[in-house]
Amino acid sequence: MILLNLISKTFGDRQILRNINLKVNNGEVLAILGYSGAGKTTLLKIISALDTNFTGEYLFNGINVKKNPEKVRKHITMVFQNPTMFRGTVFENVAYGLKVRGYDKEYIRDRVSEILELLGILEFMDKNAKKLSGGEKQRVAVARALVVDVDVYIFDEPTSNLDIENIKIIEGALENIKKMDKTVIITTHNLFQARRLASTVAYMEKGEIVEVGKTEEIFKKPKDERTYKFVNGTF
């Protein structure tokens, strides 16, 4: 379980996150919505234990993340907004998370093939990852995260700038991990996507979480006017 208690963060003298309280239960699929610059990526980097430079308390399954980020990172993986590729082939990219966990070669080969198949990029296995198209890279990035067995998967706009075909494939892969009762946190500018995938939605504005609720509630009868405006696209 993820428990954020009064999390705040500043860059220089700009406050980017303000008193964030958030609880994400195991097996929950949470979509974080909000305008560009609302602080979604910043929050995800904290949740994924990559950024411990914040004030407030963050407990992951009871572990104090600030004190034990390395331990927590073993249970969480995040797909970044911009798909960065390691030098090397698609296979090497996707195998990385298994390699650092010390799995044997045979297992890695099978598991990577399976995931590549799921994302429809098996044929790219031996291709240079840096030379793929944007959509292909995005799929490699998703595969690279899904290949490892963790408790929480975080996706920062996994389908922005992608065409329907790519979106379908990636959402299909997400559905797959949902079925395994994993916790999923996703940010998206695509409201339909949030509605399709999420069980819970949080709406962020200017570094604050304005409202959290069941997906249908947030879309049908949000409590806060700001949320209402956002989900209805009114200004």
Place this chain on the structure above:
Amino acid sequence: MAWDYIIEGLTGAINLIISGDAELLNILFRSIMVSGIATIYAGVIGIPIGVFIGLSDFRGKNILKSIFNAMLGIPTVVLGLILYLFLAPAGPLGFLNLLYTTMGISLGQMLLILPIVVSFTMNYIEGVDEDIKDLTLTLGADRIQMMIKVVEEASLGIILSILTAFNRAIAELGVATIIGGNIFIKGGELNTRVLTTAIQMYVTRGEINMAIALGIILISVAYTLSLLSNYLQKRWIES
């Protein structure tokens, strides 16, 4: 004719090279050995330092960086002189008996090129996409595994720094002259003559054929290495 002097020198030099003159080869191999050892030491010491500085974030980092950058331009004679003061029999490190030895030259050249290795490595490490670090960590790497990956991503730069460092070492004269002393006795085991000191000596002695031959060899070594650098860079960009 004034040109005859140069043309005769060149012809003589080329003959020497083609005939595989024993003394020429002897000097070439010693040069490669001496500077090779210096480069290996500089790599073993300098790469970890460069990686460490490149990856960490501490107060005074920029000062440290500027010190290494300033050391890039140290005149080799001055370095030779400083080292001489330390290694001379009366100096604080005189007991090491490194003055007028090839090991002494290697040590001096190592100091000369250490800043090159450190600076280059550091810059290439810092040039690795910031996201790469976070990416390894979120995929489950520990700090050591993260560092290994970053070094891997910067590996071409590190190799280039080694090639550049070797080139600087083999082409320098100040340290080799002051610390090495250009000793050469036929069949001797304590010889310290290298390409640069030999060129200087043959010029002063007026043996222009030998000087030109050695000069051509020195340039060829440098040129080969820079071709190799270019080739590696091209391969790296394409891969």
